[in-house]
Amino acid sequence: MTTAAPMPVPFPFAAIAGQPHLRQALLLAAVDPGLGGVLIEGPRGTAKTTAARALAELLPGAPFVTLPLGASLESLVGTLDLGHALAGHELKFAPGLLARAHGGVLYVDEINLLPDALIDSLLDAAASGVNVVERDGISHRHAARFVLVGTMNPEEGTLRPQLLDRFGLCVQLRNIGDAAERQAIVRARLAFDADPQGFRAKHAQEEAELAAALVRARALVGDAAALPYGDAVHEAVGALCIEAGVDGLRADLVMLRSARALAAWEGSAAITTDHVQRVAEAVLLHRRKPEAEAAAPAPRAAKPDGSSNGKDEANSAGDEDWGAMPPEPVGIERVKLLRPLIDRTQAAPKKA
Incomplete structure (x- = not known):
């Protein structure tokens, strides 16, 4: 056993x-x-x-x-x-x-x-x-x-x-x-x-204080009337989420709840824009759109019938043909150099 x-x-x-x-x-x-x-x-x-x-x-x-x-x-x-x-x-x-x-x-x-x-x-x-x-x-x-x-x-x-x-x-x-x-x-x-036990004993007082702070903060979050906030908080949340280019509204809701949790943890009387700023990065880090996607050019305008403008297609052909190589000017330059030599050879009198 x-x-x-x-x-x-x-x-x-x-x-x-x-x-x-x-x-x-x-x-x-x-x-x-x-x-x-x-x-x-x-x-x-x-x-x-x-x-x-x-x-x-x-x-x-x-x-x-x-x-x-x-x-x-x-x-x-x-x-x-x-x-x-x-x-x-x-x-x-x-x-x-x-x-x-x-x-x-x-x-x-x-x-x-x-x-x-x-x-x-x-x-x-x-x-x-x-x-x-x-x-x-x-x-x-x-x-x-x-x-x-x-x-x-x-x-x-x-x-x-x-x-x-x-x-x-x-x-x-x-x-x-x-x-x-x-x-x-x-x-x-x-x-x-x-x-281990001696090390934990040295931090026992801090651990007890953290545990008590969690109990108090949870009680504040559970009280619907506690921790009010105004329009400035909503505006800060919306501006940060729009700047990050997030999809949907989940980021806004999580940011407000996170700011509320931080205010409760610190025992604040209300939620402020400072609380929003301090939780924003953790909320947006995994939701923020990549810079390359945000900097991508806008799609070309289409005609009312859904087709694209022919001029736009011609101008953007190089962008669409990703496998094309640029023109090679070396061959053209070589022809320019050889043409005078060919002309002189043809004009010279033949030997008897």
């Missing part, structure tokens, strides 16, 4: 250094899980998993659930309990990972490698807080309010734009280039590995 090995204690969230944008995005998603989760892009070894596991510890009684790459859709959303049905009992729903993650953090490493069907189900539940399953003759729904944290390495591929847009926030991590900062992070990690 084998006994399960104890889970390693998590690194304190308060001790995570060098990634301020990551910390803020995770805290905002914890304040308002309805934002749709956080997508973390970055190379290996940039504290993605460490930060997600540490966040779960700040939430009271929160589970930390990891979705493996080989998971099936049934294991994620739940399915029919075949054993219960075959035993002669009524149909019974067997909950999946979404049910286990309720109230906590659902962590998905390398989410870009998952099938689209799993990602769709994840994002649906993360945004709505409810998991709906209709299959095998049963219809079941249950609460699934969790903080979704997905990570990916852009070198291994990305997500389709339709799926990217459904993530609430996005953070891009980079390797730390400051030598002193790298040394401080390494020292902290070595100190934690050498004495």
